[in-house]
Amino acid sequence: MRSLWTLLVLALSAEAIRTTGCPLLGPAFPAPIALSADPIFSREAEELTSKLNEAIEDGSLPAISFAVQVFSSEEDHSAFGFYHTDDPVKLGSVGVREVDEDTMFRIGSISKLWTMFLFMTLEGTRYFHEPVSKYVPELRMEYSPAQEKDKINYLQWSDVTIGELASHQAGLARDCMMIIPPTTRVGDVKKKLNLILDAFGDLGFKSDLLQSMGFPSLPKNEQLTCGSEYPCDRKDPLTPTSQTPIYSNAGYQILGYVLESIGKADYEDILMDRLIKPLNLTQSCLKIPDPSLAVIPYNESFSWFGYDIGGEAPAGGIFSSANDMATFGRAVLSSTLVDPAVTRRWLKPVAHTSSLQHSVGAPWEIYTFLTPRRVDLYTKAGDIGLYSSSIDLSPDHNAGFTVLVAGGNSHAMTSTIGEIVADIVLPALDEVARSQALERFGGTYALTSGSSNSSITITADDEAGLVVSVWTSNSVDMIESLMALQGVTDRSAISIRLQPSGLATPGRISFLAVIYTIDAPEDAGPIVGSCFSWILLDSLVYGNVGLPEFEFALNHDGHATSLSPRALRVTLPRV
Numbered sequence: 001m002r003s004l005w006t007l008l009v010l011a012l013s014a015e016a017i018r019t020t021g022c023p024l025l026g027p028a029f030p031a032p033i034a035l036s037a038d039p040i041f042s043r044e045a046e047e048l049t050s051k052l053n054e055a056i057e058d059g060s061l062p063a064i065s066f067a068v069q070v071f072s073s074e075e076d077h078s079a080f081g082f083y084h085t086d087d088p089v090k091l092g093s094v095g096v097r098e099v100d101e102d103t104m105f106r107i108g109s110i111s112k113l114w115t116m117f118l119f120m121t122l123e124g125t126r127y128f129h130e131p132v133s134k135y136v137p138e139l140r141m142e143y144s145p146a147q148e149k150d151k152i153n154y155l156q157w158s159d160v161t162i163g164e165l166a167s168h169q170a171g172l173a174r175d176c177m178m179i180i181p182p183t184t185r186v187g188d189v190k191k192k193l194n195l196i197l198d199a200f201g202d203l204g205f206k207s208d209l210l211q212s213m214g215f216p217s218l219p220k221n222e223q224l225t226c227g228s229e230y231p232c233d234r235k236d237p238l239t240p241t242s243q244t245p246i247y248s249n250a251g252y253q254i255l256g257y258v259l260e261s262i263g264k265a266d267y268e269d270i271l272m273d274r275l276i277k278p279l280n281l282t283q284s285c286l287k288i289p290d291p292s293l294a295v296i297p298y299n300e301s302f303s304w305f306g307y308d309i310g311g312e313a314p315a316g317g318i319f320s321s322a323n324d325m326a327t328f329g330r331a332v333l334s335s336t337l338v339d340p341a342v343t344r345r346w347l348k349p350v351a352h353t354s355s356l357q358h359s360v361g362a363p364w365e366i367y368t369f370l371t372p373r374r375v376d377l378y379t380k381a382g383d384i385g386l387y388s389s390s391i392d393l394s395p396d397h398n399a400g401f402t403v404l405v406a407g408g409n410s411h412a413m414t415s416t417i418g419e420i421v422a423d424i425v426l427p428a429l430d431e432v433a434r435s436q437a438l439e440r441f442g443g444t445y446a447l448t449s450g451s452s453n454s455s456i457t458i459t460a461d462d463e464a465g466l467v468v469s470v471w472t473s474n475s476v477d478m479i480e481s482l483m484a485l486q487g488v489t490d491r492s493a494i495s496i497r498l499q500p501s502g503l504a505t506p507g508r509i510s511f512l513a514v515i516y517t518i519d520a521p522e523d524a525g526p527i528v529g530s531c532f533s534w535i536l537l538d539s540l541v542y543g544n545v546g547l548p549e550f551e552f553a554l555n556h557d558g559h560a561t562s563l564s565p566r567a568l569r570v571t572l573p574r575v
Contacts, residue, residue, distance in 0.1 A: 022514065022531035022532065022533045023373065023463075023464035023465055023497065023499060023514060023531075023533065024499050024512065024514060024533055024534060024537070025374070025376075025534070026396060026499065026500075026502070027395075027396040027397070027433075027499065027500050027502075028373060028396070028430065028433065028434070028464035028465050028499055029430075029433040029434055029436070029437035029465070029466070029499075029500065030433065030436070030437055030440070030500050030509070031072075031073075031074065031396070031397050031398035031399070031433065032072065032074070032397060032398075032399070032429060032432040032433045032436055033072075033074045033436065033558075034074070034075065035070075035072040035074065035075060035079040035399065035429075035432065036072075036075060036077065036078075036079035036080075038432050038435075038436075040428065040431050040432045040435055041079060041080075041428055041429075041432050044424055044425070044427075044428035044431075045070075045079070045080045047424055048070075048080065048082070048420070048421065048424045048425065049082060051420050051424065052068070052082050052084075052417070052420060055416070055417075055420065056084060060416060061084075061413055061416065061417065062408070062409075063086055063088075063407050063408045063409075064084075064086055064405050064406065064407030064408065064409075064410060064413045065084060065085045065086045065089050065099045065295050065297065065405070065406045065407055066083070066084050066099070066403065066404060066405040066406070066407075066413070066414075066417060067081075067082070067083050067084075067099055067100070067101065067103060067105070067321075067322035067402075067403075067404045068080070068081065068082040068083075068322070068401065068402070068403050068404075068417060068421060069081050069082075069101065069322045069323070069325070069326045069401060069402050070399070070400075070401040070421070070425055071326040071329055071330055071399065071400060071401070071402075072330070072397070072398060072399040073329075073330045073333035073334040073398040073399070074398060076330075078101070078322075078323070078326050079399075080401075080425075081101055081322070083098075083099045083100050083101070083103075083322075084099065085097070085098050085099045085295075086297070086407055088297070088298075089295060089296075089297060089406075092296070092297075092298075093299075094291050094296050094299060094300060095291055095292065095294050095295050095296030095305075096292070096293070096294065096295055099295050101321065101322045101323040102282075102283050102293075102321050102322075102323055103283075103293070103294065103295050103321055103322070103404075104283050104284075104289055104293045104294040104295070104319050104320065104321050105294065105295060105319065105320065105321070105387055105389060105404040105405075105406055106304065106305065106318075106319055106382075106384050106385065106387035106389075107318050107319065107320050107325070107382045107387070107389045107404070108316045108381075108382025108383045108384035108387060108388065108389060109249070109315060109316050109363075109380065109381065109382035109383065109384075110318070110320075110325075110380050110381070110382040110389055110390070110391055111252075111313070111314060111315060111316045111317055111318040111382065112252045112314070112315055112316070112363045112380065112382075113363060113364075113380040113391065114271070114275060114318055114328070115252060115255060115256060115259065115267075115314040115315070116166060116255075116346070116362055116363060117275060117328075117331075117332065117337075117338070118259055118263070118270055118271065118274055118275060119166075119255075119259060119262075120337075120338040120342050120343070120346055121274045121275070121337050121338055122259075122262055122263060122274075123342070124338065124342040124345070124346060125163075125342060125345045125346060127162045127163075127258075127262070128161060128162055128163030128166065128362070129161055129162075129163060130161060130162055131157075131158060131159075131160065131161055131162075132157065132160050132161065132162050132165055132170075132254060132255075132258060133157050133158060133160070135162075135257070135258040135261040135262060136254060136257045136258055136261065139157040139160075139254075140157065140158075141154075141157065151237075151240070152236065152237075153236045154236065154237075155171065155172070155236065155237040156237075156241075159240075159241045160241055161241070162255070162258060163350070163362065164241050164242055165248075165251040165252070165254060165255050165258075166251075166255060166350075166362035166363060167245065167350040167351055167360055167361060167362045167363065168245040168246055168247050168248055168251060168351075168360060168363065169241060169242045169243070169244070169245055169246075169350070169351055169360075170237075170241055170248065170251050171237035171238050171239040171240055171241055171243065171246065172237065172238070172246070172248040172250050172251045173236075173237075173238060173248065173250060174246075174247060174248055174249055174250065175248075175249050175250055175312070242351075244351070245351045245353060245360040249312055249315040249316060250312075250315075251315075252312070252314050252315035252316075252363070253311050253312045253314060253315055255314060256311070256313065256314030256315070259314065267286075267313060267314055268286045268287075268313075271286055271318075274337070275328075275337070278336075278337055279324075279327050279328065279331055279336070279337075280327075281320070281324040281327060281328070282324070283319075283320060283321035283323065283324050284318065284319060284320040284321070284324045285318070285319050286313055286317055286318055286319075288305070288306055288308065288319070289319050291305065291306075294319070295406045296406070297386050297406050297407045297408075298386070302385075302386070303385050303386040303387070303406070304384055304385020304386060304387065305385070305387075307384075307385065309384075316382065316384055320404075321404075322402060322404055325389075325391055325402040325404065326400075326402055328391070329391055329393055329400045329402060332347075332393060333393060333395065333398050333399070333400065334398070346361070346362065347361070347364070347378055347393075347395050348361060349361055349364075349366055350362055356368075357369075357370075359376075361378065363380060364378045364379065364380060365379045365380060365381060366378055366379070367379060369422065369426055371426075371427065372426075372427050372430050372462070373430065373463075373464045375394060375396055375397075375426050375430070376394075376395075376396075377392050377393070377394055377422065377426070378392070378393045378394075378395065379391065379392040379393070379418075381411075381414065383410065383411050386406055386407060386408065386410055387404075387405065387406050387410060388405045388410035388411045388413065388414040389402070389403060389404045389405065389414060390402065390403045390414050390415075390418050392418060392421075392422065394426065394429065396429075397429040397430070397433060399425075399429055401418075401421050401422075401425060403417045403418050403421065405417070434460055437460065437466055438458075438459070438460045438466070439559075440558060440559045440560060441458055441466055441498075441552060441559075441560045441563075442458050442459060442460065442466070443457070443458060443574060443575060444456070444457045444458075444470075444574075444575045445457075445458070445560075445562065445563040445572035445573060445574050445575065446572055446573070446575050447570065447571070447572050447573065451474075452474060452570070453472065453474065453475040454472055454473050454474060454568075454570055454572060455470065455471075455472050455572065456468060456470065456471050456472075456563055456565065456572055457469050457470035457471075458498070458563075463497070464497065464499065465497030465498050465499045465514065466497065466498040466499075466511070467495070467496070467497055467498075468496035468497070468498065468513065471496065471565075473565075473568055473570070479491070479494060479496070482494060482496075482515060482516070482540075482547075485540065486516050488516070494515075494516055495514070495515075495516070496513050496514070496515050497513065497514050498511040498512070498513050498550055499511060499512055499514065500512075507553060507554055508551055508552065508553055508554065509551070509552050509554060510549070510550070510551050511550040511551070511552065512537065512548045512549065512550070513547070513548040513549075513550055514533045514537065514548070515540065515547060515548060516536065541567070542567040542568075543567065543569075545566050545567040546566075546567060547565075547567045549565075549566040549567060550563065550564065550565055550566065551563070551564045551566055552564075553571075560574055561573065561574055562574055
């Protein structure tokens with residue numbers, strides 16, 4: 001089958017061939033190290049500081065306090081920090097007067113990510129295909145035969161898996177309950193409506209208010225009696241399982257119960273024992289913390305700082321700081337408390353959305369950036385009251401950033417700040433990684449003793465991966481040999497680019513060579529225009545070893561001392 005694909009690709013016209021464009025998905029270079037000390041990153045950090053200050057001054061980020069950190073799993077401190085305090089907070093009567101790296105914020109739905117991290121510490125993804133009712137037997141409802149056939153009005157819990165809850169594919173409603181704090185007092189109708197909508201609650205609580213907006217009055221037997229003292233019991237699904245992602249806080253409330261069943265302890269105890277204490281997260285908690293440690297716009301009730309969300313705590317109840325969020329991010333990237341194989345399975349898309357640049361994981365919100373190359377950012381956002389936050393991880397770079405915001409229009413402000421940071425930091429991370437890779441691996445590797453005359457020269461350009469610009473084996477030009485094997489006559493149509501495979505052992509690191517890349521015309525459709533690198537990568541094999549397999553030997557500083565194109569059974573010392 002592999003040779004069939006080779007023939008298919010080679011059948012494309014010569015005009016369609018370019019040497020840029022089809023790297024393997026994943027890191028283009030080894031992840032950068034010592035990020036905070038790198039001059040390239042320092043230059044871009046200054047640019048980021050300037051952009052954030054400019055956005056504050058021109059009113060793009062009004063009426064908010066916020067904290068930003070950029071971090072790498074290769075360092076135990078953040079590579080960049082920026083903190084801003086809104087004037088009313090500086091003069092306020094409650095909370096901190098100056099936001100810094102240890103200031104506590106509500107992180108809202110980022111709590112879902114912490115909940116799933118707790119699952120990962122308990123062997124994680126092994127539970128994803130199990131029915132949720134196995135661990136929460138209360139969900140096993142006794143339906144009548146008629147109800148069992150009614151797929152519209154009765155959720156079939158026997159079909160719902162833990163993985164579907166984790167990736168918002170259980171068909172559940174967004175929330176089962178919502179309590180509007182009795183101390184909240186907002187003046188006009190529009191603000192009241194916004195508060196209800198922001199709370200993801202049932203508009204039936206304000207049916208008298210909404211009748212003037214076209215909503216009918218509720219019959220007496222449908223007026224809400226639940227929600228203030230006990231949850232509303234909503235049985236009807238929105239879709240079948242695995243039909244489409246539909247965001248659900250209720251699903252993560254149930255996942256909290258699953259976690260308690262598996263961990264044999266209360267959610268808060270599991271959170272403390274398996275995450276907060278091991279990572280020494282001194283500014284993170286589930287219970288409402290001392291207000292003097294947090295940023296609180298206006299007051300505790302209006303900001304929702306003091307609001308206890310009860311059973312939905314696993315979905316949105318955690319408080320944290322920029323420093324602790326960065327520590328959490330580093331722990332995810334470096335598999336500090338989790339087996340690396342589990343982390344790799346977890347950091348993957350589970351479902352698409354209707355946006356080509358937005359996928360869904362468990363519970364990752366995955367955004368694809370196409371500049372300077374494809375980079376998938378694994379993120380989670382959170383909103384509650386006047387707080388909004390995000391954490392954004394780039395597994396390609398073992399790095400990420402976090403944004404914590406308190407104030408008006410906080411969700412939009414978090415998105416704006418996140419775009420500013422990503423637009424500067426992602427290209428900077430690639431540039432740093434390329435520069436460091438060229439220093440560690442670039443140059444000529446040669447063996448000219450005896451009858452052997454073999455050499456490889458490694459360079460880099462603006463595209464993904466290290467470039468094999470010269471390759472000679474036993475005095476023969478290997479690039480021309482590969483052209484002959486592939487039926488290519490135009491030397492500019494062949495490219496050999498090395499990307500890290502992810503396999504390494506002390507003193508050695510493996511790379512894979514995308515030996516022959518073909519791009520389709522810019523106006524090609526998704527079938528002709530797709531990258532075939534992942535299909536064709538190992539199509540050339542010699543003596544049961546693939547031609548793409550390259551291995552570097554490293555010294556104690558991580559710099560290459562020799563290079564082995566494994567299929568050719570030779571080791572070339574670095575000149």
